[in-house]
Amino acid sequence: MGALAGIYRDGARQMGAAMRSIDDLDVHGRRVLVRVDFNVPLTSGADGRPELADDTRIVAALQTIEELRARGARLILVSHLGRPGGERVPELSMAPVAARLSELTDAKVTLAPAVVGEEVKALAEALHDGDVLLLENVRFEAGETSNDPALARELADLAEVYVNDAFGVAHRAHASTEGVAHLLPSAGGRLLEREVRTLTGILDHPAPPLVAIVGGGKVADKIGVIGRFLQLADVVMIGGAMCFPFLCAQGHKVGESICEDEDVAHARALLAKASDTHSPQPGRARLLVPSDLVIGDRLADDAQHRVLAGVEVPAGWMGLDIGPKTVERYQREIRRAGTVFWNGPMGASEYEPFAAGTRAVAEAVTDAPGLTVVGGGDSAAALAHFNLEHEVDFLSTGGGATLELIEGASLPGVAALEGAGVAGAVGR
Ligand code: ADP
Ligand code: 3PG
Ligand code: MG
Numbered sequence: 001m002g003a004l005a006g007i008y009r010d011g012a013r014q015m016g017a018a019m020r021s022i023d024d025l026d027v028h029g030r031r032v033l034v035r036v037d038f039n040v041p042l043t044s045g046a047d048g049r050p051e052l053a054d055d056t057r058i059v060a061a062l063q064t065i066e067e068l069r070a071r072g073a074r075l076i077l078v079s080h081l082g083r084p085g086g087e088r089v090p091e092l093s094m095a096p097v098a099a100r101l102s103e104l105t106d107a108k109v110t111l112a113p114a115v116v117g118e119e120v121k122a123l124a125e126a127l128h129d130g131d132v133l134l135l136e137n138v139r140f141e142a143g144e145t146s147n148d149p150a151l152a153r154e155l156a157d158l159a160e161v162y163v164n165d166a167f168g169v170a171h172r173a174h175a176s177t178e179g180v181a182h183l184l185p186s187a188g189g190r191l192l193e194r195e196v197r198t199l200t201g202i203l204d205h206p207a208p209p210l211v212a213i214v215g216g217g218k219v220a221d222k223i224g225v226i227g228r229f230l231q232l233a234d235v236v237m238i239g240g241a242m243c244f245p246f247l248c249a250q251g252h253k254v255g256e257s258i259c260e261d262e263d264v265a266h267a268r269a270l271l272a273k274a275s276d277t278h279s280p281q282p283g284r285a286r287l288l289v290p291s292d293l294v295i296g297d298r299l300a301d302d303a304q305h306r307v308l309a310g311v312e313v314p315a316g317w318m319g320l321d322i323g324p325k326t327v328e329r330y331q332r333e334i335r336r337a338g339t340v341f342w343n344g345p346m347g348a349s350e351y352e353p354f355a356a357g358t359r360a361v362a363e364a365v366t367d368a369p370g371l372t373v374v375g376g377g378d379s380a381a382a383l384a385h386f387n388l389e390h391e392v393d394f395l396s397t398g399g400g401a402t403l404e405l406i407e408g409a410s411l412p413g414v415a416a417l418e419g420a421g422v423a424g425a426v427g428r
Contacts, residue, residue, distance in 0.1 A: 019196070019417045020187040022064065025161055028072035031124055033159035034189065035176050035413075036061040037168035037397060038079035038097045041350065041381045052096050053350065054381035055104070056389070057168065060397050062104060064165045064189035065132070069107055074127035076158050077101075078115070078135045078176050080169065086142030098134045107132040115141050116154040124158045138176045145174055152179030165189025167196070168377060170413030171401040181416035188417045191397065196414060198394055199373070199405050207338030207370050208234060212285070213330070213361065214403075215240025216344025216378060219258065221400050223266045226287075228407040230273050233285045235337075237330050239322045239346035239357060246271065246289045247311050247319075255295070255313030257320075288330065292323025294347065294354055305353040321347025322357035334364040340372045341406065342379065343399050349382045358382050366391035375402035 025032075037057055045051035068075060082092045098111040109132045112120045116135075123133055138144045143151030152175040156162070162184040164170070169177055170192065180186075188196075212233040214226060219242050229236050238246055244259040245267035274287035295317040296305040305320070313319050322330070334340055342365055346357035362383055365372050372392040374383060376399030383389045396402045405411060 019193065019414055020421055021193060022068065022163055022187050022189060025163070025185060025187050027068055027161055029129055030073060030161050031076060031127060031159040032068055032073040032161045032163055033076045033078060033155060033180065033184070034061075034064065034068070034163045035166040035169075035180075036065075036077050036079045037166035037377075038077075038094065039081055039168060039377055040097065041378055042082075042091075042096070043350070050091050050093075050096055052100050054377075054384055055100050056380045056384055056395075057377055057397050058097065058100055058104060060191050061165055061189070064163065064191060065105065065107075067190065068163070069105075069130045069132070072129045073161075074124075074129060075107075075132045076124050076127070076135065077132060078138050078155065079166065080139040080144065080176075081137045082139070084137060084139050086139065086145070088140045089137075092137050092139075094134055094137050101132070101134065105132065109134060112136055115144075116151065116158070121158060138174075141175075143175055145172070147173050147175050147179045149175075149179060151175040152183060155180045156183035159184060162186040163189050164413055164417060165191045166413065167192045167396070168398045168401055170398070170411040171404045171409070173412035177413040178416045181413075183422065185422050186417055188414065192414070195396055195398060195402075196405070196411075199396060199402060202371060202373060202394060203339075203341070203406050206341075209337055210339045210341070211235045211237065211333055211337040213237045213239065213334070213340065213342040213346075213365075214344055215242055215346045215358075216376060216399065217241045217258070218344075218400060219245065219263050220260065222344065222403055223263055223270075225403045225407045226270050227273060230270065230275075230285045230287065231283065232406075233341075235288060235333050236274070236285045237288045237333065239290065239326075239330075239361070240344045242344065243290050243322070244319060246287075250289070253312045253314075254319065255315055255317045257313055257318045288333070290319075290322045290326040291329065292325045293319040294321035294323055294357070296320045296348075296353060299348050299351060301352050303351065303353055320351075321349075321354040322361075324356075327357055327360040330361055331364040334361065334368050337368050338370040340365050340368050340370065341375075342373070343375045343403055345378055345382050349385075350378070355382075355385075359386050362386050362388050373402075375399055
């Protein structure tokens, strides 16, 4: 108990509702559990083993990691990778992440064989100042997404201090993002701070017209925020798998494209809320959906694929990118935007036949005269792949988290770091 007294530096508890920062923590010689978002895109390597497709999110966490190491902390990093559903899925091991992290830091990086347990605890206790232990994929534990207090307690027991730098997953109330923050002296890392400050600031009074572009694959997660964007933005453009519920609601055939019934119901309500495209109504955005598509028979670099002149997807085919007419229409809107906010690729852009729409939108966004903000792990990876990552004003590591922040929601991962926090003693 006593050993933990005084972890908060002077003044930290006067910060009121603001998020505590790592400046408020005394970390020297202490084990610090750092939640990072290393949920990076993977590809299949030459030997069939998973390989990193993009390291943007690892690089983004380095500032906090190196600063804590320089201050003599012993780091225990924890992240999810994909959605293994509470089971150990070998393809979603953190091994490729550990390998990349060792290349990016001088620290000794050890990959733990599990998330928690006796062996992991022993590894944590054997750490020296500046060492890094990366836990296995925290979503191998079912208690992560259910925010199980028992898992939060096991995570807390590994360390003396908790730092959350995982902005990309701050919209989830999970054991490693929310539960554990209540059990240890805790603070937000540099990336989390920068993301929250920048996004809140730049989107406070966006220069009109505000163009929001929403694509990607996490349709059920993200369709909810579109309603809010219809009030905030002037134009909302839909791409990626997100367009199929809208096309289906308009009566088009979607073939084998990703399209769930409840998303269609949601899309129908959103279409009714949008402004008439031909005679815009104030306070309501125009909602643009694709008018042509690229279709394919599967998600692969050597998939059969062709441009579909309209949006009636034949049986046996999937819509996997927006088509050239849609690209032109979207580019026109983007090029006259005062502010652009973009999350989610326009198609399955990690596969060459379905990358053109995302590339074209990325080029238009980087040409836009106004402020440009792009968010999302896969969106960032696409920009990096096109060498355009430095051409936007702000590249956020958050996808869903960024959308929720902009729509005005409180992020549980951030909220847990506000207020007085846990005092020195943590009841052990
Ligand atoms: P971000 O990481 O930028 O927030 P998401 O994770 O929501 O974006 O979506 C990225 C994923 O969506 C990619 O893996 C991509 O292949 C997939 N995707 C995009 N468009 C389609 C589509 N039409 N059909 C199937 N998957 C798609
Ligand atoms: C993301 O990639 O948006 C974050 O890592 C969150 O992942 P999740 O949508 O699986 O919670
Ligand atoms: Mg993603």
